[in-house]
Amino acid sequence: MTDRNIDDNRVEQLLQGAGRRTPIPEEVRDRLETSFLSELNKSQQRNSRTRVVTAGSLAASVLVAVVLVFNSGSEQTRDLVASVTKDRGEVNWTYDNDLGPLTAGNTIQLGDVITTGTGSVSFAPVASSLDIRLAARSEISFVEPTTISLNQGTIYIDSGYIGSKKGGEQSPLKILVNGVSVEHIGTQYMVSRNEHQIEVAVREGEVRIDHEGASVRSFGGLGHGELTQFSDGRLVTTKPIATHDSRWSWAAELSPAIETNEMPVLDFMNWVSEQTGYSIVYRVEIDPGDRISGSVLTDDAMSALDEVMTISEYISEIDNARGAIIVSPAS
16 A cells, blocks of 8 residues: 555545545645645654654644535535634634534534634635634634624634645635624735724735725735724724734734645745735745755744744845845855
8 A cells, every 4th residue: 555545544534533424625635635744744753753643633733624514405404614723722612502622623513603712723614715713812603604703802814825825716704793894805804803993904905894884995915904993883094004013923823734845945935925924035046946855843934934944045034124034045
């Protein structure tokens, strides 16, 4: 049996453990397999340093469970709407009137409520390339398959950086928060709510914000975003927000896992820019064929950058004043 067949069998076992009942789309399976192989490689490297990784902990850390919405004509209870891709710290969910801890690999159903304490969590919605991240001290509920109610705290939406390729089919998603509705048009954005105020921050792309029968659009890109504030459902002001502003930093800690081994250096730097909001300034010419030799043990974007620099021919430094990461030759 080949290594590839062994890996396929392991992926199939994880899918069966997640409760899969029907064949999954090839694109979604590829995303799962990429995450699985990445985490398996990490665990093998950790094992070489005398750390023991159990099969259960590996499955919990890597499983991106595939969930399918059943046809309207079939017998069903509640639609499955998302899977948990990463959890950090204290995260709970309410499902079927029960409260329990939420971890990577759990699947979310319509009507479930997710609450973060000191932790944070990210989700992959069903059949889309969206990446949804929930900050600490936040609460959301899935009221429809493509509609999320933000009850408190902060949610971040990335409409599509998966692996090393931008995009994928853009899927509709609506965030409802105290009378304000936010829909994206291909973008990265963040919605926050406290007792009286709502903030919609656009990092890149465009969102449409509906409130009190009116509609406004907010834009971001090229290092500059927009922050729109509402009070009691009424528009108060719109002002600039830098794409590398510290208010985005928690989301970078939930960056999607990528496999860096043999990844082109330029693709990796583009991924870092996507996740952190920093532009990349090169003080060295990097050949498009130059690839990273080795896998990093973290998918936090800034930590990943530090690790990749140690195994590459380059060094990097952050210029906060310019909102840039400067890449230079190592010698």
